[in-house]
Amino acid sequence: MDDIIYLDNAATSFPKPEEVYLAIEKTMRTQGSNPGRSGHKGAIEAGRVIFEARENISKLIEIEDPLRIAFTMNATEALNTAIKGLLKKGDHVVTTSMEHNSVLRPIKALENIGVSSTIVQCSERGELDPKKIEKAVRKNTKLIAVTHASNITGTIMPINEIGVIAKKTGVCFLVDAAQTAGSYDVKVNENNIELLAIPGHKGLLGPQGTGVLYIAEGVEVTQLKEGGTGSRSEDLLQPTFMPDKYESGTPNTLGIAGLSKGVEYILNKGIENIRDHEESLAEHFILELEKIEEVKIYGLRKRGKHAAVVSINIGDEDSAEISYILDKVYNIATRAGLHCAPLAHKTIGTFEQGTVRFSFGIFNTHEEVERVIRAIKEITSQL
Amino acid sequence: MDDIIYLDNAATSFPKPEEVYLAIEKTMRTQGSNPGRSGHKGAIEAGRVIFEARENISKLIEIEDPLRIAFTMNATEALNTAIKGLLKKGDHVVTTSMEHNSVLRPIKALENIGVSSTIVQCSERGELDPKKIEKAVRKNTKLIAVTHASNITGTIMPINEIGVIAKKTGVCFLVDAAQTAGSYDVKVNENNIELLAIPGHKGLLGPQGTGVLYIAEGVEVTQLKEGGTGSRSEDLLQPTFMPDKYESGTPNTLGIAGLSKGVEYILNKGIENIRDHEESLAEHFILELEKIEEVKIYGLRKRGKHAAVVSINIGDEDSAEISYILDKVYNIATRAGLHCAPLAHKTIGTFEQGTVRFSFGIFNTHEEVERVIRAIKEITSQL
Numbered sequence: 007m008d009d010i011i012y013l014d015n016a017a018t019s020f021p022k023p024e025e026v027y028l029a030i031e032k033t034m035r036t037q038g039s040n041p042g043r044s045g046h047k048g049a050i051e052a053g054r055v056i057f058e059a060r061e062n063i064s065k066l067i068e069i070e071d072p073l074r075i076a077f078t079m080n081a082t083e084a085l086n087t088a089i090k091g092l093l094k095k096g097d098h099v100v101t102t103s104m105e106h107n108s109v110l111r112p113i114k115a116l117e118n119i120g121v122s123s124t125i126v127q128c129s130e131r132g133e134l135d136p137k138k139i140e141k142a143v144r145k146n147t148k149l150i151a152v153t154h155a156s157n158i159t160g161t162i163m164p165i166n167e168i169g170v171i172a173k174k175t176g177v178c179f180l181v182d183a184a185q186t187a188g189s190y191d192v193k194v195n196e197n198n199i200e201l202l203a204i205p206g207h208k209g210l211l212g213p214q215g216t217g218v219l220y221i222a223e224g225v226e227v228t229q230l231k232e233g234g235t236g237s238r239s240e241d242l243l244q245p246t247f248m249p250d251k252y253e254s255g256t257p258n259t260l261g262i263a264g265l266s267k268g269v270e271y272i273l274n275k276g277i278e279n280i281r282d283h284e285e286s287l288a289e290h291f292i293l294e295l296e297k298i299e300e301v302k303i304y305g306l307r308k309r310g311k312h313a314a315v316v317s318i319n320i321g322d323e324d325s326a327e328i329s330y331i332l333d334k335v336y337n338i339a340t341r342a343g344l345h346c347a348p349l350a351h352k353t354i355g356t357f358e359q360g361t362v363r364f365s366f367g368i369f370n371t372h373e374e375v376e377r378v379i380r381a382i383k384e385i386t387s388q389l
Numbered sequence: 390m391d392d393i394i395y396l397d398n399a400a401t402s403f404p405k406p407e408e409v410y411l412a413i414e415k416t417m418r419t420q421g422s423n424p425g426r427s428g429h430k431g432a433i434e435a436g437r438v439i440f441e442a443r444e445n446i447s448k449l450i451e452i453e454d455p456l457r458i459a460f461t462m463n464a465t466e467a468l469n470t471a472i473k474g475l476l477k478k479g480d481h482v483v484t485t486s487m488e489h490n491s492v493l494r495p496i497k498a499l500e501n502i503g504v505s506s507t508i509v510q511c512s513e514r515g516e517l518d519p520k521k522i523e524k525a526v527r528k529n530t531k532l533i534a535v536t537h538a539s540n541i542t543g544t545i546m547p548i549n550e551i552g553v554i555a556k557k558t559g560v561c562f563l564v565d566a567a568q569t570a571g572s573y574d575v576k577v578n579e580n581n582i583e584l585l586a587i588p589g590h591k592g593l594l595g596p597q598g599t600g601v602l603y604i605a606e607g608v609e610v611t612q613l614k615e616g617g618t619g620s621r622s623e624d625l626l627q628p629t630f631m632p633d634k635y636e637s638g639t640p641n642t643l644g645i646a647g648l649s650k651g652v653e654y655i656l657n658k659g660i661e662n663i664r665d666h667e668e669s670l671a672e673h674f675i676l677e678l679e680k681i682e683e684v685k686i687y688g689l690r691k692r693g694k695h696a697a698v699v700s701i702n703i704g705d706e707d708s709a710e711i712s713y714i715l716d717k718v719y720n721i722a723t724r725a726g727l728h729c730a731p732l733a734h735k736t737i738g739t740f741e742q743g744t745v746r747f748s749f750g751i752f753n754t755h756e757e758v759e760r761v762i763r764a765i766k767e768i769t770s771q772l
Contacts, residue, residue, distance in 0.1 A: 014432070017423040018639060027418060030643075034596055035410060040400040045712055046722035049397070079462040079598070082616035082638025107622065108638060111615030114625045207639060213417055215462070215598040215641025230613055232494035233465035234729030239490065240740070242497045242731065255465025255491060256401060256590060258598025258641065260413075329428055339429035346617030348625065357623070 011338045011374045016157050016185055016315050016345075016365030018207045018214060025267040026211060033263040040236070040256050052259045059266035060249075063210075063218055066269055066277075067202065068193045076219045076252035077262055081184045082108040083230070084203035084219035087252060088180050089113060089151060091227035092201070095120040097148040100177075102126045102134050103353045104156045104163070107346040109182055113151070122146075128353050132161035132305045132312075140171045149178050149201075154186040158350050158361060159305025160288070160315030162190070169198035178225060184208060185313050188272050189281045189368075200225045211272065211368075212265025215258045221248065229254070280368050284314035287366040287375055291316055294379040300386045304354045304361055317354075317361035320386055325360035328385065332362070336381040340364050394721045394757045399540050399568055399698050399728075399748030401590045401597060408650040409594060416646040423619070423639050435642045442649035443632075446593075446601055449652055449660075450585065451576045459602045459635035460645055464567045465491040466613070467586035467602035470635060471563050472496060472534060474610035475584070478503040480531040483560075485509045485517050485546070486736045487539045490729040492565055496534070505529075511736050515544035515688045523554045532561050532584075537569040541733050541744060542688025543671070543698030545573070552581035561608060567591060568696050571655050572664045583608045594655065594751075595648025598641045604631065612637070663751050667697035670749040670758055674699055677762040683769045687737045687744060700737075700744035703769055708743035711768065715745070719764040723747050 012020050033055065041052035060072035069075075078084045089112045093099055099113055103125055113123050124142040128134045139150060150172050155162045165181055172179035180201035183192045188209025194202055199222075206216025221227055232244040233254030245251055272280060289309045295301050295318060304317040320328055329342030343360040344351050351357045364378065395403050416438065424435035443455035452458075461467045472495045476482055482496055486508055496506050507525040511517045522533060533555050538545045548564055555562035563584035566575045571592025577585055582605075589599025604610055615627040616637030628634055655663060672692045678684050678701060687700045703711055712725030726743040727734050734740040747761070 010431070012431070014423075014427050014429065017427055017432075020420075020431075022417070027414075030417060031410075031414060034405070034413060034647075037403075040397075040597075044397050044400055044722065044724035045709060046397065046716040046724075048393070048395070048403070048722055049400075049724075079466075079641065080638035083462075083614055086614040086616065086637070106617060107625070108616035110625050111617075111627050111637070115615050115627065205639065213641075213643055214423075214639050215644050217638075231466055231469040232498050233469065233491035234489060234494075236729065239727035239729050240731045242490070242493050244494050244498065254469070254494070255463035255600075256588065256597050258462065258596075258644065260596055261598050261641065261644065264417075326428060333429040339427065339431055341427035341429075341432075344622035346619065346622050348623045 009337065011378060013364045013366060013370065013378065014339045014341050015367035016208065016363065017341055019209065019211055019367045021369055022211050022213070022264070022268060023271040025271060026213065026264045029267040030213060030260050030264040033260040037259065041259055055263045055266065056257065056259065059262045062266050062269040062273065065273055066187070067220060068195065069220070073248050074220055074223065076221065076249040077257055078217035078219050079215060080217040081182065081203045081205035084217045085109055085182060086112050087219055087230045088201040088203060088227060089149070090116065090230060092149055092178060093121045096146060097121050098144050098146045099123045099149040099151060100126060100139055100142040100147055101151045102128055103349045104128045104132050104134065104161065105153055105347065105349065106157055106182065106184065109151050109153065110349060125349065130354050132156050132159040132350070132354055134163045136164045136167035136171060139168055143175045143177055147177050149180055151180040151182070153182040153184070154190065154192065155313040156305065156350060157185050157315065158317050158345050158347055158363065159354060160185065160312035161305050162312055165197050173198045185315060189277065189284055189313065191277060194220060194222070206261065206265040210265060211268030213261050215261040216265045219252060283368060284366050285309050287370050287372065288314040288316055290372055291364065291375050291378070298383060298386055301382065304356065314366035316364045319356065319359055319361055321389065322359065323389065325362045328362045331385055332381060338378055338381060392720065394761060396747045396749060396753065396761070397722045397724050398750035399591065399746065400724055402592065402594055402750045404752055405594050405596070405647070405651060406654040408654060409596065409647045412650040413596060413643050413647040416643040420642070424642055438642065438646045438649065439640065442645045445649050445652040445656065448656055449570070450603060451578065452603070456631050457603055457606065459604065459632040460640055461600035461602050462598060463600040464565065464586045464588035467600045468492055468565060469495050470602055470613050471584040471586060471610060472532070473499065473613060475532055475561060476504045479529060480504050481527050481529045482506045482532040482534060483509060483522055483525040483530055484534045485511055486732045487511045487515050487517065487544065488536055488730065488732065489540055489565065489567065492534050492536065493732060508732065513737050515539050515542040515733070515737055517546045519547045519550035519554060522551055526558045526560055530560050532563055534563040534565070536565040536567070537573065537575065538696040539688065539733060540568050540698065541700050541728050541730055541746065542737060543568065543695035544688050545695055548580050556581040568698060572660065572667055572696065574660060577603060577605070589644065589648040593648060594651030596644045598644040599648045602635060666751060667749050668692050670753055670755065671697040671699055673755055674747065674758050674761070681766060681769055684765065687739065697749035699747045702739065702742055702744055704772065705742065706772060708745045711745045714768055715764060721761055721764060
């Protein structure tokens, strides 16, 4: 049985559009060069490819200036740069109990230098009450860091309301769009988002090894790394301008070339069409799951309230065991356990059991949903 | 004229062995998965590919434990992690005037937190006197950071002698092997190297977006970033074990798959055979250049004293202009300017003019050297 059903798109989307593969192949086989460094044709072409990627991402998040986009290795690096670059000794940060470790661990590490934090508790369905965010803001609060959607329940967070609070209180707003970019609008200006982190390899349909950090003009973020930037080579100090300040060393040109084509695919297809397809799959899945008595579904179930990520358990069975059977017997790829978000699992009450997570992508089909439902029914009946 | 002569291997090697391309293609087209996270077949296969890469690199630098290898985005990230993770307030670091900005800029940035440095002056041919390193070591010296070979003149630094000094004085020794790994032995144990940074996309023949950091057991290096590691997901603190401590977020699986095959290619071919080929090209090139009166050659010329990197100027002509003509008229890719190493250019006296850099790789040929020489003669005669 070779036809794998891939439902781990919240980790890395798969497959990618053919254009993405072709761009990677072309870039790696025809250009060896470092963008923005040497002046020969290959290097200039590499620079062009990377600039085009900045332009495509700018269109996606609706900003004017492509140079506000810095490329990172992954969303984790983008989040670390934003959080550690902005917060200094004595600062306070507000975040939520539904965050990924890529937000929580850097914040926790900053305690060592005297940064304090408030982790706003979400409901057991993963919902965030924006009033709680506002209440948590103190005089020394410098940052509100919130995921756009939970990577476990898919619950969509009220970023518009939080954006209004951020603006009103004058606090910088960081959004982790790991589970939404590509399927949901992330309009940074409209929502007062000043810092935005996106992985290249999930909803943006690019390859692994790519991530995006958007920094609004005027926001002071210290770089994590210094090094060669191909600019101001004569200077021992890191350049202070975007994006060079945050892009030390040779970038992942072939990865970024692929990412650019992934974003182009999304722009052509239309974010709303992708969302519609993914949400209809998740809706179909949940409606069928609800008919199976032994299945517990976590988070909000209503379409439009969550991204196409569905976490479940079957009775009290170990989530890893169920995920293993799905893979081994049915060739269905899911992810079990804590998904690098321990507080979120505490929030929804699954810290011990974990959950089996099904995350849908643009290339999944309703026929696949039905096969998965049949598999779950079979497993359930045999327990 | 389509047959480009690529002589910018010191920036990024090109082309790569066919196996590297095939591994990248296979990985991206058949596995979407995050290694070490989900438990399904694709994720397990991705984990296997990455472990194999660690094993291959371990063989190359002759260490026993593949888990001492952490993957980074590039050598710059590896150097930043080593330098910023090791040095604390009050510490002192010794480095040299031939370093790349990826070493000098992080050290410079650490001045802000009270780290001091001594930059040992090299000769105008780029030579480093190890006695000067020893002299520069103080009571509070915590690190000696030295490139294995200059990225401008190729000058090979006496890392064995410095290793002995490091051991004697009890100072940690960091080597930047950006210009040597893959062509020269970097035996970390033999040379008392406790920290080693290698780009994946130069001598190791992997793609861009990959780098390697080796950390010897017992050396305390704080991570630059925290985040999801797929391990200890229940914990808000970053794991403290190698390599997870330094590998937050999704790694560049397809890049690392390619890198692994690049290193395999080197192991099969033999480091000494690769070095022999590259050195013979550089030797041939220099012998022919010496016959052209207008050409100034920088650094040591003797075979064995420098990696296959040759920097020149033609009279007082702007290096960028010469590099431009080589590319435009002769389809020869070189790199001009300061090569992100301003102090090195001050050291060899080319801070104003820069140099035209020719860097040879395993796939260059003697016939190409001859074509380049003819081009330089033609340019020179027309000036």
